[in-house]
Amino acid sequence: MAKNKYLNRICDDELQQSMQSSGAVLIEGAKWCGKTSTASQVAKSTLYMQDPDQATNYKAMADTKPSLLIKGIAPRLIDEWQMAPVLWDAVRFEVDKREETGQFILTGSAVPSDNVTAHTGTGRISRLLMRPMSLFESLESNGTVSLGELFNGTSEIESVSQLTIEQIAFVICRGGWPASVNLSGKQALRMAVDYVEAVINHDVSRVDGMEKNPERVRLLLRSLSRNISTLATIKTIMDDLEATDRSLSDKTIGNYLNALRRIYVVEDVSAWSPSLRSKTAIRTSSKRQFVDPSIAIAVMRMNPEGILKDFNLFGFLFESLCTRDVRIYAQACDGDVFHYRDKSGRESDLIVRLKDGRWAAIEVKLGTKQIETAAENLLRLKANIDENKMGTPSFLMVLTGGQYAYQRKDGVLVVPVGCLKP
Numbered sequence: 063m064a065k066n067k068y069l070n071r072i073c074d075d076e077l078q079q080s081m082q083s084s085g086a087v088l089i090e091g092a093k094w095c096g097k098t099s100t101a102s103q104v105a106k107s108t109l110y111m112q113d114p115d116q117a118t119n120y121k122a123m124a125d126t127k128p129s130l131l132i133k134g135i136a137p138r139l140i141d142e143w144q145m146a147p148v149l150w151d152a153v154r155f156e157v158d159k160r161e162e163t164g165q166f167i168l169t170g171s172a173v174p175s176d177n178v179t180a181h182t183g184t185g186r187i188s189r190l191l192m193r194p195m196s197l198f199e200s201l202e203s204n205g206t207v208s209l210g211e212l213f214n215g216t217s218e219i220e221s222v223s224q225l226t227i228e229q230i231a232f233v234i235c236r237g238g239w240p241a242s243v244n245l246s247g248k249q250a251l252r253m254a255v256d257y258v259e260a261v262i263n264h265d266v267s268r269v270d271g272m273e274k275n276p277e278r279v280r281l282l283l284r285s286l287s288r289n290i291s292t293l294a295t296i297k298t299i300m301d302d303l304e305a306t307d308r309s310l311s312d313k314t315i316g317n318y319l320n321a322l323r324r325i326y327v328v329e330d331v332s333a334w335s336p337s338l339r340s341k342t343a344i345r346t347s348s349k350r351q352f353v354d355p356s357i358a359i360a361v362m363r364m365n366p367e368g369i370l371k372d373f374n375l376f377g378f379l380f381e382s383l384c385t386r387d388v389r390i391y392a393q394a395c396d397g398d399v400f401h402y403r404d405k406s407g408r409e410s411d412l413i414v415r416l417k418d419g420r421w422a423a424i425e426v427k428l429g430t431k432q433i434e435t436a437a438e439n440l441l442r443l444k445a446n447i448d449e450n451k452m453g454t455p456s457f458l459m460v461l462t463g464g465q466y467a468y469q470r471k472d473g474v475l476v477v478p479v480g481c482l483k484p
Contacts, residue, residue: 085157194238223480237356
C-alpha cells in the first residue's frame with residue numbers, strides 16, 4: 063500500500079454535511095489521528111500554525127491583525143488553530159460578514175483554556191470529533207454487519223471475519239494511527255510509543271501552560287493502563303500510585319487527568335442511567351478508557367506476543383479496541399456510547415443510544431466460550447429495563463474476537479469485530 067494514499071474516513075461524509083450547513087467546522091481529536099489529512103481533502107487553501115519556518119511570524123500576526131491569517135480561497139484550513147486562540151473569534155466574525163456556508167475548517171488537538179474565546183461560535187462553527195481509525199477504516203474489518211442497519215431492524219447477519227486472534231493482538235498494539243496503518247511489523251508498532259512519549263514530555267504540559275512532572279505523567283498513564291476497561295476510582299488510582307510516589311494528592315491526579323482529557327488521550331465511558339422495573343442501584347462511575355488501546359500497550363511496553371500470553375489483560379484491551387470502534391460507528395449513526403452496571407450484577411459493556419431514543423446493549427467477549435454467559439447477561443438486563451419508558455432495545459449483541467456472525471435462537475446477535483461497520 064502506498065504510504066501517501068488517503069484511506070477514506072467515516073467522518074468524511076459528516077464533514078461534508080457540516081460544511082453545507084455551517085460557516086466553519088472545527089475538527090477536534092487526538093494528535094496524529096488524521097484531522098489535517100481529512101480536512102485537506104476538502105480545503106482549497108491552508109494555514110499551518112505549526113510550520114517551524116513561519117510559526118513565530120504567524121503568532122505575531124495573530125497578535126496584531128489576525129484577519130490577515132484567515133485570508134485565502136475558501137474553504138480555508140487553519141491547522142492547530144489553538145496556537146493562536148484569537149483566530150477563533152476572527153473566523154466567527156468573518157463567517158458573520160460573508161453569510162455563506164463552508165468557509166473555514168479548523169483543526170485542533172487540544173482544548174484551549176476556559177474563556178479563551180469571546181464567543182462560543184454557536185450557529186457559525188460546528189464541531190466534529192475525530193478519533194484514530196476504526197478497523198473498518200483501516201480495511202481490517204470487512205464491514206459485512208452494519209450498526210446502522212441493525213438499528214433499522216436488520217437481523218440477517220450471517221458472515222465470517224478474516225481476523226485471527228493474532229491479528230487482533232497486533233492491531234491493538236499498533237492502534238488506529240493513520241501513519242502506522244500503512245506500515246508493518248515493528249515500524250507500525252513504533253508509532254504508539256512515539257505518541258506516548260510526546261504526550262508525556264511535551265503535550266500534557268503545553269495544553270494549559272502548567273509544567274507537569276513527566277515521570278508522574280508516566281506513572282499515571284501506567285496506572286490507567288493497568289485499569290483499562292474497569293470502573294477504577296480516583297482512590298484506586300491513588301493507591302496504585304502511592305507505591306511509587308506518596309506525595310501525589312487527589313487534586314494533582316485530577317489536574318493531570320483533566321489535561322490528558324483536553325488533549326484527547328483519555329476518553330472514559332460514562333454510565334447509562336435508564337428507567338428500571340426494579341429499584342436496583344445503578345453504578346454511576348465512568349469506565350477507564352483511552353482514545354486508542356495502543357496507548358496502554360505503549361505505556362506498559364508490551365507487544366502482541368506479550369498480550370497473547372496474558373489472556374485476562376488481552377480481554378480488557380480487546381474491550382478498549384471495541385469501544386473505540388463502536389464509538390466511531392455510533393457517531394456516524396448520530397449516537398453516543400455508555401456502559402451499564404448495577405449492584406445486582408446486571409451489566410452491559412457498551413450501550414449505544416441514538417439521539418432519537420433508540421438504544422442497544424453490547425457485551426464484549428474476546429473468546430467464543432464466553433458468548434453464552436454474555437447473552438444471558440444481556441437478556442437479564444433487557445428484562446429489568448422499563449420498556450414503557452425506554453423502549454425495546456433495537457438489538458442485543460455479543461461483540462467477539464471470533465470468526466462467525468449469526469443470530470442466536472434467543473435473538474441475541476453474535477458479531478465479530480472484524481465484521482462491523484457504521
